Amino acid sequence: MSPGAGPAPRPGPDDLRRSFEAVPARASDAEGPFADSWWGRAWVDALESLSMDEGRLGRGRTYADGGHVAGITVTPGRVIAYVHGSRPRPYRAELRLRTLSASDWDTFLDAVAARPGHLASLLDKEMPHSLVDTAGEAGIRLLPTAGDLDPDCSCPDRGWPCKHVAALCYQTARLLDSDPFVLLLMRGRGERELLDELGRRNAEHSARERPDAPAMPSVPATEALADRFLPPLPAPLPLPPYPGEPPSYPELPGARDPLGLDHLATDAAARAHALLTTGDDPLAGLSTWQDAVRIAASRPTAGLTATTRALYRELAFATGRTTTDLARAVAAWRQGGAEGLDVLEHPWDPPAGPFDRARPALAAADFPRFQPWRNHLTDARGTLQLRFGRDGRWYGYESDAGEEDWWPRATPDPDPVTTLTAVRR
Structure with a gap:
């Protein structure tokens, strides 16, 4: 896997929790390095220095190559995933890493802000050697050594680490390949917080380097917030009581089915009317496939009419699926909406309970x-x-x-x- 080609993270509840989908199995290359980036290989080196058992490391790498590691969750000081082993239920593998102190972060952020090239590299998802060297000179260790990693697993193997934690470590190296901010999150800070703080410090650093720069024109806050007369806003246009009728689409050779277009236009008008009346569009977060399934599921259930069959063909073609795929997904949507569709398409590993x-x-x-x-x-x-x-x-x-x-x-x-x-x- 090359840098920038890693699995996309799922949105977390905040900037301090990132969850990554499971990485598919890949062909193992026993002779080559597991990670592509130099910082990813440094992570693997720390793992291999931690273990005295090459057999466990080899089995862990085989597990990682074989796609046995489920979705990975990264939070400050902790990496967790379920790893499928020899029993039906997966094992919970965890790796703990020491976070940086507030003073360490202050020193590190000042070092990055002082050199714009460092910030540009991070934005390009690169971890420059010079940045790690600068941090090291200040006594801050970004990349781990064997003493930094503390493994734990729910399996009975007392290896240090066991093959399941080893698999998690190898898979984490692939995450680091694509995004060094994952390493910074392990050390205690999220990407959004870091970029906001680096932007502020970079501006302050630039201002200190150009003390004689002309002052930007400004307005005193008291003047900006002072009470003054503003003309009233015009009255909003009256809201229609119901969505308008779509235009009539002619049936032309080679064109899309006019009845299908009529249905899509009617659906768009209904959503627009709901947005105007309530200020909220509950369908805004749907993917293209989810929205296609929703539209197909809105058709009458008493038999597939010619219009409905045409709509199914159009939606299946637009989403790269078959009409059978769409019909099955419609049944799942009618069963439980977006959650029902997720249950149909995405197996997962539920926690104990x-x-x-x-x-x-x-x-x-x-x-x-x-x-x-x-x-x-x-x-x-x-x-x-x-x-x-x-x-x-x-x-x-x-x-x-x-x-x-x-x-x-x-x-x-x-x-x-x-x-x-x-x-x-």
């Missing part, structure tokens, strides 16, 4: 034995399946025996027994 209590509850209700895989529970015949959503609800699925052709069924419920009973009906 409700997922673990589901199988005993199903057994107590005299249901056959279910096999777990990530957030899925599948019966032995391969015809019924429950999927645990991130919203804490269970989603029912059904397939023909041996087909692995799962379709959403029934209404999701927090109780797996209730969901499965509804699917069997």
Whole structure:
């Protein structure tokens, strides 16, 4: 993986928590370095200096190459991920790293602000040697050594580190390849906070270097905030009671289906009217695929008319999917909206809790034995399946025996027994 080509982070609740999707498996190159950047290789060197067991390191690298490391979460002083090992449930691997003190950060930020090239390199997702050297001269160690890393894992192996933590370390090196701000977050500060502070310090540094620069014209705050007469704003235009009708689209050879265009225009008008009346567009955060599924799901459910089939073809073509993909996604959307679609398309590893209590509850209700895989529970015949959503609800699925052709069924419920009973009906 080359710098800049890493997995995109999912938005976190704030700047001090970044979550990265699992990296797909790749072909292992036993002779070459695992990381591409020099700072990523320095991270790997710290890991390999920490361990005295080359066998565990080799198995950890194989796990990382094979895509066994699930999504990684990075917070100050901590890197956490679930790593799939020899048992069905993954192990929780964690790596702790010492954060910098407030005085260390002050020194480091002054060193970066003093040289604009440092800031430009960071914005290009590069970690220049000169920046690390400057920090080191000030007694600040950005890149870790063996003594900085403190591993921990839920597996029974007492290796230091075990192969699961080793896999997490190798995968973290690939994150560092694409974004050195991940390393700075491990040391205690988030990217947005750092860039804001560096911008302020850079401006102050530039002002000190040009003390004779002419003063910028300004207005005293008392004058800017003083009460003064402002003419009233014109009255807003009256809001129509309902969205307007779309124009009529002619049916032309080679053109898109006019009824499909009519549906899209009507949908856009309804959203615009809702935005004007409420000030909020609840669909603004949807991806192109999610919005296509929502539009298809809004069509009547009593049979696929010619218009609906044409709309499905248009939406499937526009999103690079098949009409079967779209029909399955529509069933998931009608089952649970955007959350139902996420359950259909994205398996995940739920934490301990409700997922673990589901199988005993199903057994107590005299249901056959279910096999777990990530957030899925599948019966032995391969015809019924429950999927645990991130919203804490269970989603029912059904397939023909041996087909692995799962379709959403029934209404999701927090109780797996209730969901499965509804699917069997």
